Amino acid sequence: ILAVDHTRQEPVGMIRMIEESEVGLKTLIDVESNPGWGATKAEFLERHCEQDDPELVLDVATLAVRPEWTTTESGMLTSAALYGGVYRCAHAIGSRQVVATLDVTVAGLLESVDVPLDPICDLPAIEYLGSPQTRPYVIQVGLAETMMRTNQKLTSVLMGGMVDNEFSLPPIDLDNPNPHPTEIEPQFIDPAREAIATRHVGEAVPLGD
8 A cells, every 4th residue: 555645756655465365464473473472363363353264354564654754744644544545455355354563652543543453362562673562453344334434533534534635546447456656647535525435434435436
């Protein structure tokens, strides 16, 4: 998932997502192998997944925002765009859970906009990859969708309204899934289109038409 500054024609933030495969999910592998955590995939599925199906889990493996954007208002907009991208990705492919290891400060920011984070198996925060306090979390996509029906703050973050007309979505072209970011024509959200998207949360909403 890539956030692009259309004016400067350069990427400003990205998230790397992983679907379940024979290799496994990075977050769940780290949770099981790290002695500070130690929960198994089976324990995760039993605790957090009603359908006990790892193929319904999506992994946020990497998140990065360019340093010059992290301390500005534009950095917040970039983060909101990326988080919205995670939700749209999970919704589009039918994932029911999203897992990630997050610094507790980042997790606190997400919780401040009512993103429903649940620590995986109640595992503690530990030092991890240079962060002194990191916990593994799971987001229940269905719960987020339910909350969005009445929670305007969460809806604004995940559906793009938080950034008003600064936010755009690329056209969805399944025949060309990896276009160069500078070749994407901005498709800016307008209030009427945003209202339609909000009313139909939980349904397939055509984006970028």
